[in-house]
Amino acid sequence: xxxxxxxxxxxxxxxxxxxxxxxxxxxxxxxxxxxxxxxxxxxxxxxxxxxxxxxxxxxxxxxxxxxxxxxxxxxxxxxxxxxxxxxxxxxxxxxx
Numbered sequence: 226x227x228x229x230x231x232x233x234x235x236x237x238x239x240x241x242x243x244x245x246x247x248x249x250x251x252x253x254x255x256x257x258x259x260x261x262x263x264x265x266x267x268x269x270x271x272x273x274x275x276x277x278x279x280x281x282x283x284x285x286x287x288x289x290x291x292x293x294x295x296x297x298x299x300x301x302x303x304x305x306x307x308x309x310x311x312x313x314x315x316x317x318x319x320x321x
Contacts, residue, residue, distance in 0.1 A: 230255050 232252040236243050297310050306313035
C-alpha cells in the first residue's frame with residue numbers, strides 16, 4: 226500500500242528497527258491515522274471554544290497539607306548509587 230509515508234524515515238526518527246513485515250503493517254496503520262486526521266480537518270469547529278478536557282474542570286489541585294516525610298531508606302531505595310544518605314549522580318559540569 227503506497228500512502229506516501231516514508232516508513233524508514235519514521236522508524237529512524239523513533240530509533241526503532243522494523244522488519245519488512247512490520248514496515249508494511251505500520252505503514253498501513255500510519256496511513257489510516259493520517260486519513261482520520263484529514264477527516265477531522267473537515268469538521269466545522271467555528272464557534273467552538275478550545276478546551277483541554279472533555280469536561281469543564283477548574284482548579285483540580287489538592288490542598289497542600291503537611292504530611293509524614295518519606296524515610297531516607299524509602300527515598301534511596303531505587304537509587305543506582307548512594308553515599309552518606311545521598312543519591313550519587315554522574316558529574317555533568319566540567320571544571321572551569
